[in-house]
Amino acid sequence: MINYLNNNFENYIEELKDLLRIPSISSQEENKNDMIRCANFIAEKMRIIGLENVNTFETEGHPLVYGEWLHAPNKPTILIYGHYDVQPVDPLDLWDNPPFDPIIKDGKIWGRGTSDDKGQWFMHMKSIEAFLKVKGELPVNIKFLLEGEEEIGSPNLTKFIPKNKNLLKSDCVLISDTSMYAPGIPTITYALRGLTYMEVEVIGPNRDLHSGSFGGGVANPINELAKIIAQLQDKKGKIKIPGFYDDVLKLTQKERDNFKRLKHSDKEFAKELGVNQLQGEEGFTTLERLWARPTLDCNGIVGGYTEKGAKTVLPSKASAKISMRLVPNQDPKKIAKLFEKFVKSIAPKSVKVNVWDLHGGFPLLSPLNDKAIIAAAKATERSFGKKTVFTREGGSIPIVVEFMKQLKTTPVLMGLGLDSDNIHSPNEHFSLESFKIGIISSIYFIEEYSKI
Ligand code: BES
């Protein structure tokens, strides 16, 4: 199988490029047809490699793609999940190469979706292909599911799961949509942060006003919004929303010790990001802050005059998008309510405040002693020739918790990305070496898991 992979690797890259050329941006209405095109492209690939019952399921949003191979009686079933949707590409002028015209440079493939997540789930397609082409069969049962709405909170897959429990029934769910701890370090991720994403709008006077004639006599929504945001955290980095920390699961000493053993360099981290100093919640190390503590960040803010030059105006409204990353056992809906209550309580009477809960997801903590996790650690140890490390991750994949809760399946997060891959940012890329080792890891995982 490894020979087959080596002989065909160049073709895999070309196939991946075709997939990357489809601008499957889930959040933009103008890409709706590209989403359908991408789903059909994937369904065709599934058929070609020998998956059966291949189907694209229409939803109220973007289609789901499903294929299976279920000819290993008495053997476990692996559900493989990935997302074919990608993030928007703005600001376009910061890309060295067009986002949907992938190129190979410096041993990496560059373009939107290379690492998050097309390049990563494509590895599993190629591992299945290797089994079916070389051996004519797989030692386990496979269900392959791809969605087109992960980057917008998986609204329709969330509804699809409870209605299709039998279709998705599995012993574990294999996902490559996370990062390695560092280049060349085999990594299994056992925890993800959750998310609550809010929008706040502050409304003042009934129209934009001359800032000279009216300034000083009426509240400025931008000023008031800024004050509200400033009151959400204190100087020590603690979030001031009452009740916010109530359900936070404390890190155990064992986990804190494990994090320490990973030897994170704050100095190098700061240097790589181009900042003089790191900043975060007092009393926690950087890895603890990133992986196991909840946060609050403003993602965007608009209001008033933002074009070139000056315009003296007192705007009638301003708004901000604010997200909170959550940790076990925080509940995204509960946090949204606490946020809304607090924001409304601190806003002055001189403005009107609207608060919306845009979307969210639960944090994940998966069992480290499950057979699937043990098989995955063994598989990556074999493919990398190094000991596997177990990490948490600061990002979110909310649907994983739904799989775990509703299907009682074990998540295996076998990520081959790197934090330096520029996901959600210009110049996203994925290492071709990781791509190859990921295919091998997938082959080994299927082998190891079939032995349990
Ligand atoms: N692949 C990421 C999750 C991720 C990010 C894993 C960083 C490891 C490191 C995923 O596609 C993603 O970006 N998720 C969103 C989810 C949100 C839109 C509900 C996120 O974390 O912002």
Ligand code: ZN
């Ligand atoms: Zn992703």
